Amino acid sequence: MKLLGACALWAAAAGAGAGAADDIVLGQVAPLTGTIAGTGDEYVAGGAAYFAHVNANGGILGRKIRVVTKDDSYKPEQTLAHTRALLADDKPLALFGYVGTGNVLALNKNKVLEEAGIALMAPYTGAQDLREPMNPHIFHIRASYTDETSRMVEHLHTIGLRRFAVMYQDDPFGKSGLAGAERALEKLGMKLVAQGGYDRTKPEEIGAAVKAIAPSNPDAIIMVSVNRASAAFIKELRKTGSSARLFSISVVNFKELLKNAGEDTVRGVGISQVMPYPYSPMLPVVREFRELMARYQPSKTISYASMESFVAAKVLVEAIRRAGPNPTRQKVMAQLESLVNHDVGGFHVGFGPGNRVGSRFVEVTVIGQGGRLIR
Structure with a gap:
């Protein structure tokens, strides 16, 4: 155990480790208070449902996922401070599910991701400034x-x-x-x-x-x-x-x-x-999403935001699984990049060496009679 712990600490110091010998640590900073707290709560919930499902079924190659979540109140300066603290204290394998254009731009401006050599998976933003020029550390799953x-x-x-x-x-x-x-x-x-x-x-x-x-x-x-x-x-x-x-x-x-x-x-x-319609279980991924939300996040809202983070969690888990029994930050990034046309259940996400935009799917819905959202 001492030798394993020392190896984990060495890998973390090199910017490559998972943060703990037993757990796979992921870092998430989202607005759980403030002007868009509802969106932040939903975006955390969808991913949490899938991670709970993975853990209940043995984790990833026997290791459980532990998500360290911090609240930035939608304030970029707090996003920056919390991320730096996460990287220093918790040594996450990857970052996941941030919310807000200005918030992620703060990481870009300060080169936080590059210095840590870490992937940020599925930020809840479609800003072009985060896509052009391409930042190889940011993996988008939504259209711009x-x-x-x-x-x-x-x-x-x-x-x-x-x-x-x-x-x-x-x-x-x-x-x-x-x-x-x-x-x-x-x-x-x-x-x-x-x-x-x-x-x-x-x-x-x-x-x-x-x-x-x-x-x-x-x-x-x-x-x-x-x-x-x-x-x-x-x-x-x-x-x-x-x-x-x-x-x-x-x-x-x-x-x-x-x-x-x-x-x-x-x-x-x-x-x-920019995601599959979450209110009718027509696609396999939507059926899975609704089932796991009911099981692991029963008090949380079924929404496009929770659907999006659920899809993102599935993609990230697949990349970590493919990275093998000793995943590093670099291996996870390489595996995300290799998911050229990944089917999460009737919805496809694809990256590549020169591509960090996993989907350009867009459809229009309308608020109809009785407050129903119709396609």
Whole structure:
């Protein structure tokens, strides 16, 4: 045991070890309090359900998974501090399931992942700044905000809409979606008729955005915003008499819109999605997800966010399993890269030497009668 412990400590010092001789340690920093605590809670829950399932069935080659989770309240400076503490104290094999564009950009800016030689699996962000140029340490399993807004513009243009506006969070997250919409319109020889932003720290103060957008009388408004801001914007916009078609990107939870704005107000709002539909067990991975959530996370919400982290956990576990009985950070990264077309159960994720975007899947859902989300 002493020799094994010494080897584990040596590997960790080299930036390559799992952090403990018996457990496979993963590090996660997510917003469990603050403005998007609901999203953070869901994103932790989906992965936790799958990891619990793996542990209940013998772990990975006999070793249990232990996830060390820290709360950053959606504040980039806390993300940075918590990650550094995780790397120093817990020696994780990989990082998993972070939330927020600015939060992950803080790691990029400070070269935290490069210095640790560690993978960050499935950050909950679609920002282009985290994909171009490619950071080989970050493995995305969702389409980008540019993919989402581009698909929305193309879809709405085909049904005859021509006047587009964007409401966005005034930070790298929101600006990434804004840029995607602008590029998609440029390809069609068009420009936005209006745009309006809001402060990420004050998501319910969207008055300036409404004033910037409503007078232009757009046919459609794309919202690149979090739950509270989206709900507040919809309510205030409708008070102006605007009948614009409203579309949100995938980070919004339709149940939060219903709760905060009311069914009558949000009926007809479209939401792009980047994961399989989690409310009907049509795909094997969705059936597995729903079964394991009921078994291991029964009090948590079935949602696209929990579905996404469940898929991410499956992919990461597969890479660790393929890394063999003595996984290192480098081996895990190499195995993730080798998953070129990995089927998690009817949904495919694929990376490669020059590719860290595992999926570009996008579909549009709509909030319908009775508060149901329909495809």
